[in-house]
Amino acid sequence: xxxxxxxxxxxGGTTVKLAVLTIEGEMIHKWEIPTAKEESGKSIVSxxxxxxxxxLDALHLDRTTVTGIGAGAxxxxxxxTGYVYEAINIGWKEFDMGEELSEATGFPVWADNDAxxxxxxxxxxxxxxxxxxxxxxxxxTGVGGGIIVNKQVINGANGTGGEIGHxxxxxxxxxxxxxxxxxxxxxxxxxxxxxxxxxxxxxxxxSDYLSSIKEPTAKDVFEGYERKDEGCQSIVLDVTDQLGxxxxxxxxxxxxxxxxxxxxxxxxxxxxLSPLKESFDAYALPRVSAVCDFSIAKLGNDxxxxxxxxxxxxxxGH
Amino acid sequence: xxxxxxxxxxxGGTTVKLAVLTIEGEMIHKWEIPTAKEESGKSIVSxxxxxxxxxLDALHLDRTTVTGIGAGAxxxxxxxTGYVYEAINIGWKEFDMGEELSEATGFPVWADNDAxxxxxxxxxxxxxxxxxxxxxxxxxTGVGGGIIVNKQVINGANGTGGEIGHxxxxxxxxxxxxxxxxxxxxxxxxxxxxxxxxxxxxxxxxSDYLSSIKEPTAKDVFEGYERKDEGCQSIVLDVTDQLGxxxxxxxxxxxxxxxxxxxxxxxxxxxxLSPLKESFDAYALPRVSAVCDFSIAKLGNDxxxxxxxxxxxxxxGH
Numbered sequence: 001x002x003x004x005x006x007x008x009x010x011x012g013g014t015t016v017k018l019a020v021l022t023i024e025g026e027m028i029h030k031w032e033i034p035t036a037k038e039e040s041g042k043s044i045v046s047x048x049x050x051x052x053x054x055x056l057d058a059l060h061l062d063r064t065t066v067t068g069i070g071a072g073a074x075x076x077x078x079x080x081t082g083y084v085y086e087a088i089n090i091g092w093k094e095f096d097m098g099e100e101l102s103e104a105t106g107f108p109v110w111a112d113n114d115a116x117x118x119x120x121x122x123x124x125x126x127x128x129x130x131x132x133x134x135x136x137x138x139x140x141t142g143v144g145g146g147i148i149v150n151k152q153v154i155n156g157a158n159g160t161g162g163e164i165g166h167x168x169x170x171x172x173x174x175x176x177x178x179x180x181x182x183x184x185x186x187x188x189x190x191x192x193x194x195x196x197x198x199x200x201x202x203x204x205x206x207s208d209y210l211s212s213i214k215e216p217t218a219k220d221v222f223e224g225y226e227r228k229d230e231g232c233q234s235i236v237l238d239v240t241d242q243l244g245x246x247x248x249x250x251x252x253x254x255x256x257x258x259x260x261x262x263x264x265x266x267x268x269x270x271x272x273l274s275p276l277k278e279s280f281d282a283y284a285l286p287r288v289s290a291v292c293d294f295s296i297a298k299l300g301n302d303x304x305x306x307x308x309x310x311x312x313x314x315x316x317g318h
Numbered sequence: 319x320x321x322x323x324x325x326x327x328x329x330g331g332t333t334v335k336l337a338v339l340t341i342e343g344e345m346i347h348k349w350e351i352p353t354a355k356e357e358s359g360k361s362i363v364s365x366x367x368x369x370x371x372x373x374l375d376a377l378h379l380d381r382t383t384v385t386g387i388g389a390g391a392x393x394x395x396x397x398x399t400g401y402v403y404e405a406i407n408i409g410w411k412e413f414d415m416g417e418e419l420s421e422a423t424g425f426p427v428w429a430d431n432d433a434x435x436x437x438x439x440x441x442x443x444x445x446x447x448x449x450x451x452x453x454x455x456x457x458x459t460g461v462g463g464g465i466i467v468n469k470q471v472i473n474g475a476n477g478t479g480g481e482i483g484h485x486x487x488x489x490x491x492x493x494x495x496x497x498x499x500x501x502x503x504x505x506x507x508x509x510x511x512x513x514x515x516x517x518x519x520x521x522x523x524x525s526d527y528l529s530s531i532k533e534p535t536a537k538d539v540f541e542g543y544e545r546k547d548e549g550c551q552s553i554v555l556d557v558t559d560q561l562g563x564x565x566x567x568x569x570x571x572x573x574x575x576x577x578x579x580x581x582x583x584x585x586x587x588x589x590x591l592s593p594l595k596e597s598f599d600a601y602a603l604p605r606v607s608a609v610c611d612f613s614i615a616k617l618g619n620d621x622x623x624x625x626x627x628x629x630x631x632x633x634x635g636h
Binding site for chain 1: 478
């Protein structure tokens with residue numbers, strides 16, 4: 001008998017990534033299709049179903065060996081049913097994606113928020129391999145998170161689990177967040193926030209390194225930090241202080257084995273991890289920091305499809 | 319055949335509480351014995367075992383109908399093995415309580431931190447009945463916590479899960495915490511902290527109500543708050559502001575259905591919950607606060623033994 005397989009799907013605002021994996025996590029095939037966002041994304045599900053059928057046929061894979069589909073999308077999603085409360089970038093609202101995708105493909109479907117799914121991917125085959133508990137943090141345009149405890153991701157009462165970008169770190173901040181409030185972690189530690197701080201630092205004339213850069217980015221700030229530019233060092237210490245405090249406060253509640261940092265900002269590597277770990281250790285209970293390692297995420301853009309497959313693995317009981 | 323039973327144990331610094339419950343949660347019998355803390359608490363386990371044997375005999379309960387024991391103690395405990403890393407008030411350190419208690423009684427043993435066990439009790443039969451996710455907060459001499467997600471309590475990588483009293487809420491605070499750091503939630507929102515604020519308020523001459531009380535307590539502060547004393551109102555708003563921020567930041571990660579407040583301070587009832595909910599709503603994502611109810615704990619001193627029994631229920635697979 002042919003070995004069972006899982007299909008992982010990562011639905012993004014521009015492309016839908018898909019993959020077929022074995023139950024051991026070997027990737028048999030991965031591919032992508034454009035995300036048809038027109039008319040509230042009404043054809044996305046049928047596009048995915050057609051592409052899966054076509055690809056399974058082309059690969060000569062027997063449909064009956066596929067256990068199910070695990071899908072991630074940016075938004076608030078009920079994990080058990082795959083019901084999408086809202087996924088603004090895709091155009092979905094109160095959309096029963098789980099049922100529609102299951103009907104269109106004939107496979108059972110599980111789904112979750114894209115950051116939660118990426119966390120599951122890193123837990124299965126990436127930087128969190130073997131961990132029972134883990135925090136995954138994505139530092140990109142925004143700040144995303146996925147929390148794993150007792151080997152399961154926290155989806156929450158209405159699919160809002162792991163929204164660590166909206167931890168309030170500066171209650172008196174004047175920086176508005178997309179969520180409608182002020183002083184969220186996202187307004188202090190995302191790539192967008194770091195670039196904003198860089199522009200402020202440059203405008204104030206407090207950074208030699210940034211003064212020569214027309215539109216400084218987070219990458220430039222870490223470059224300046226490594227060159228010991230004082231302005232850049234002060235930005236990195238400010239960002240890692242806020243992030244370290246937020247993660248320590250979460251870790252004292254979760255007591256995780258690992259914190260995995262991904263997203264564009266994580267490309268700074270040790271220039272990010274080293275001051276971050278120092279801040280974390282200062283704010284966390286010693287028992288908590290003693291068992292908590294920091295790592296950079298390993299799976300990059302594949303984390304979503306791998307995590308989707310892992311969701312099938314855990315939920316189907318295989 | 320006689321129905322199965324669970325034994326719940328709550329080991330405190332003064333007394334050990336014990337109870338026998340049915341699998342439906344009916345309490346057949348509860349009793350307590352003194353905690354023999356002498357010589358690093360070396361006779362506690364044999365005291366418990368002797369008392370259980372004696373009580374089962376007196377009640378004419380068949381030992382073979384007891385599925386197991388669930389025990390809570392104040393400290394850091396590995397849930398799977400019942401290994402106690404440290405329980406300062408009891409005198410235990412690196413003590414394999416699970417194995418010793420199992421050998422002494424002949425029953426399988428599961429154990430966890432007392433606050434985690436109390437949270438499980440409230441989840442099973444108390445204010446959190448029916449919830450899959452819940453935060454339990456105990457506001458007493460200190461601030462304790464138990465977090466339940468996906469129906470399971472978070473024990474953590476080394477038994478430190480749910481230590482929400484050590485969330486840092488005021489990084490620049492001068493108030494020293496027993497954990498060795500400063501500005502913990504415990505130094506801002508425990509009964510001890512509220513009493514300290516009351517003394518400060520009285521000394522500064524800013525409370526008519528407190529001026530007549532020799533040694534004001536947290537209870538007096540809420541009494542003054544209800545009588546509209548300005549000094550007491552300012553203390554309650556300060557405490558609920560800190561607590562609301564810490565709980566909102568945790569809730570945005572956990573997305574719980576309920577937050578259950580217990581401990582001595584919770585006797586203030588709505589005078590605590592009403593300003594607390596207001597602060598929480600201001601700091602939490604609207605989606606998170608929309609589904610999160612606040613309640614006062616219901617089980618009082620029985621929460622521990624009930625939670626112990628529930629730990630057996632969930633862990634034994636019955």
